[in-house]
Amino acid sequence: GIQVEQSPPDLILQEGANSTLRCNFSDSVNNLQWFHQNPWGQLINLFYIPSGTKQNGRLSATTVATERYSLLYISSSQTTDSGVYFCAVGSGYSTLTFGKGTMLLVSP
Amino acid sequence: EPEVTQTPSHQVTQMGQEVILRCVPISNHLYFYWYRQILGQKVEFLVSFYNNEISEKSEIFDDQFSVERPDGSNFTLKIRSTKLEDSAMYFCASSEALGEPNNEQYFGPGTRLTVT
Numbered sequence: 001g002i003q004v005e006q007s008p009p010d011l012i013l014q015e016g017a018n019s020t021l022r023c024n025f026s027d028s029v030n031n032l033q034w035f036h037q038n039p040w041g042q043l044i045n046l047f048y049i050p051s052g053t054k055q056n057g058r059l060s061a062t063t064v065a066t067e068r069y070s071l072l073y074i075s076s077s078q079t080t081d082s083g084v085y086f087c088a089v090g091s092g093y094s095t096l097t098f099g100k101g102t103m104l105l106v107s108p
Numbered sequence: 109e110p111e112v113t114q115t116p117s118h119q120v121t122q123m124g125q126e127v128i129l130r131c132v133p134i135s136n137h138l139y140f141y142w143y144r145q146i147l148g149q150k151v152e153f154l155v156s157f158y159n160n161e162i163s164e165k166s167e168i169f170d171d172q173f174s175v176e177r178p179d180g181s182n183f184t185l186k187i188r189s190t191k192l193e194d195s196a197m198y199f200c201a202s203s204e205a206l207g208e209p210n211n212e213q214y215f216g217p218g219t220r221l222t223v224t
Contacts, residue, residue, distance in 0.1 A: 030207060030208050030211065031208070031211050031212070031213070033212065033213065035215070040217075041145075041197050041218055041220065042217045042218060043151070043199060043215045043218070045212075045214065045215065048212040050208055086150070086151065088151070090211065090213075095153045095156065095164060095166075096141075096143075096151075096153060096201075096213055097153070098150045098151040098152070099150065100149075100150045101150060
């Protein structure tokens with residue numbers, strides 16, 4: 001099956017800093033989603049981005065499908081951005097394969 | 109905005125008991141999914157469901173598990189005889205279609221299952 005690797009596994013930032021999270025995948029995809037898992041365990045949809053670039057406030061994402069990677073940018077980070085960020089990809093069928101996530105801690 | 113809902117939010121059960129986790133997908137969606145996440149690990153696919161039958165399932169989804177759409181709105185996951193290792197967060201998801209651009213999966217808030 002498709003392999004998904006996220007980096008870095010852990011990231012510690014000061015409030016106000018910018019960060020880039022990366023997701024590499026091993027095959028062509030027709031679905032790529034970024035999620036934020038909050039402290040209550042809920043998966044919050046951030047982006048649906050099988051290709052191209054999207055922005056939503058301080059967050060933006062870019063997927064370069066031909067090179068099999070996606071990037072999630074967080075600008076001017078806030079303590080509420082802390083949590084685990086997951087990349088999940090789908091290729092052909094319905095299954096989403098998740099990466100292991102990036103644990104982000106933003107300190108005041 | 110339409111959302112996927114799940115009940116209960118937390119369920120505690122004894123080993124060997126049957127549990128049913130319930131989900132209400134988004135109303136115009138046709139594809140339904142269950143995923144699980146053991147504490148501290150990544151989210152894993154269990155099963156997908158379309159047109160009243162299973163379309164895909166993982167190795168995790170053995171004979172102890174079953175899914176059903178008992179009516180026009182609910183989608184359930186049953187675990188027949190729970191084991192300690194079934195303790196996890198279970199997520200339901202739904203999508204409108206399988207192909208771009210309507211294959212985005214929308215996740216519910218999850219049911220935390222604790223087996224004692």
